[in-house]
Amino acid sequence: MGAAAGSAVADGIPDPLIRLRGVTKTYGTGATAFQALKGVDLDIATGDFVAVMGPSGSGKSTTMNILGCLDVPTDGEFIFMGHHVESLDRDQRALLRRKYFGFVFQGFNLLARTSALENVELPLLYRGDAKAERREMALAALDQVGLKDWWDHTPGELSGGQQQRVAIARAIATKPAVLLADEPTGNLDSERSVEIMELLSDLNKHAGITVLMVTHEPDMAAFAKTIVHFKDGLVERTEAGHAQGERVG
Numbered sequence: 634m635g636a637a638a639g640s641a642v643a644d645g646i647p648d649p650l651i652r653l654r655g656v657t658k659t660y661g662t663g664a665t666a667f668q669a670l671k672g673v674d675l676d677i678a679t680g681d682f683v684a685v686m687g688p689s690g691s692g693k694s695t696t697m698n699i700l701g702c703l704d705v706p707t708d709g710e711f712i713f714m715g716h717h718v719e720s721l722d723r724d725q726r727a728l729l730r731r732k733y734f735g736f737v738f739q740g741f742n743l744l745a746r747t748s749a750l751e752n753v754e755l756p757l758l759y760r761g762d763a764k765a766e767r768r769e770m771a772l773a774a775l776d777q778v779g780l781k782d783w784w785d786h787t788p789g790e791l792s793g794g795q796q797q798r799v800a801i802a803r804a805i806a807t808k809p810a811v812l813l814a815d816e817p818t819g820n821l822d823s824e825r826s827v828e829i830m831e832l833l834s835d836l837n838k839h840a841g842i843t844v845l846m847v848t849h850e851p852d853m854a855a856f857a858k859t860i861v862h863f864k865d866g867l868v869e870r871t872e873a874g875h876a877q878g879e880r881v882g
Contacts, residue, residue, distance in 0.1 A: 656709035671866035684854035687863030735804030739819035794825035
């Protein structure tokens, strides 16, 4: 995956799971060039639950795309698990994404004519897992989100909250180290939104998944341990979320 980053510091604190240093992203060239990121520095610890906030155009979505290996920085360092991701080619990034990352989107992105179980099996199918293993892992993921008994229902037979739970099950079926959620409650009412946030919190606390979530909603960000505010292509500030006090150690 590339050259390793520096070892843990002398006081015994481990290196972060994710480290961005001086990350820039420029779209276009010449007079039409737009600099979406202007030198982002960010550390994310293993097991953190991070809410990323900021106005439209602040750079939060661009940063999340880079963190999810969907895009690459124009300049700067992206270090994941001690390895320099910015030096990887497209195929290497795809392998990294498939092995370590799960994705949840605002629009659910489920196949309409396919059962919940088959939707959850998709990333396992792409990974090449055997049919029996896919089914077992998909059912386990549905069980984690409280929908094991709904495995044979299509998205049209499920509520919005249930559809998002299926989408989360699909994202965690591969047992990712990191779950990236882009406005996961954006299409849900307040009650369903709280249910989804409680589910993400539970996956973070009990399954050990590091969660990175983009949101515009302060009430949803309050579920996080860390809140990162973006402005004008930079990290404006980082603060502890309401869940910070629940950390162990």
